[in-house]
Amino acid sequence: MIWTWPGWDGSTRTPGSLRVFASQFLPEGTPQDWDDFTAFQRQRTSPANGVRFLEEFARIDVSDIAHRVACPTLIIHSREDERVPASQAGELASLIPDSRLVLLKSRNHLLTAFEPAWDEFLSHIDAFLAE
Numbered sequence: 397m398i399w400t401w402p403g404w405d406g407s408t409r410t411p412g413s414l415r416v417f418a419s420q421f422l423p424e425g426t427p428q429d430w431d432d433f434t435a436f437q438r439q440r441t442s443p444a445n446g447v448r449f450l451e452e453f454a455r456i457d458v459s460d461i462a463h464r465v466a467c468p469t470l471i472i473h474s475r476e477d478e479r480v481p482a483s484q485a486g487e488l489a490s491l492i493p494d495s496r497l498v499l500l501k502s503r504n505h506l507l508t509a510f511e512p513a514w515d516e517f518l519s520h521i522d523a524f525l526a527e
Contacts, residue, residue, distance in 0.1 A: 420479045421505045429508070462491035469495035470524040472517060479505035496524070 418430035418437075425433070437446065469492050473485035482499055489497035498520050500513040507517055 422508070423478045423503045424511060425504070425508070433506075458488070459491060462488065463493060465492045465495070468524070468527065470520065471495055471497045472520060473497070473499055474502035474504055474507070474513065475499040476501075476503040477505050478503055 414434045415427065415430045418433040419425065422429050422433060441449065471485055471489050471492075473480070473482055475482050477485075485497060485499070489495045500507070500516055502511060502513040504511065504513075507514055
């Protein structure tokens with residue numbers, strides 16, 4: 397069974413349930429951040445398509461093919477991500493040959509330009525692209 401969050405299928409669109417969903421991506425965000433995230437999601441896709449995205453993302457498993465990646469790979473993930481555990485980023489990094497894993501000090505799944513980890517994120521991207 398694939399679990400989806402209330403509101404994505406159109407059955408319930410209470411601000412509270414959608415804020416809880418948004419807070420999984422931005423736990424360090426403000427209520428305004430969560431409202432902006434929810435509004436952005438609503439503008440970009442329909443509730444039915446949102447459900448399909450969540451279902452498909454839950455099915456993705458690259459563990460059998462990750463070893464085929466043959467280019468420089470940088471994996472950046474939040475150390476305390478509440479949406480996707482850092483252990484999953486570590487698992488992916490262990491499957492991709494010569495990949496580099498950077499764990500940032502953040503709880504957010506989606507980094508914002510207003511948190512300390514943002515500058516570190518940009519620094520790692522710049523250094524990786526300069527190699």
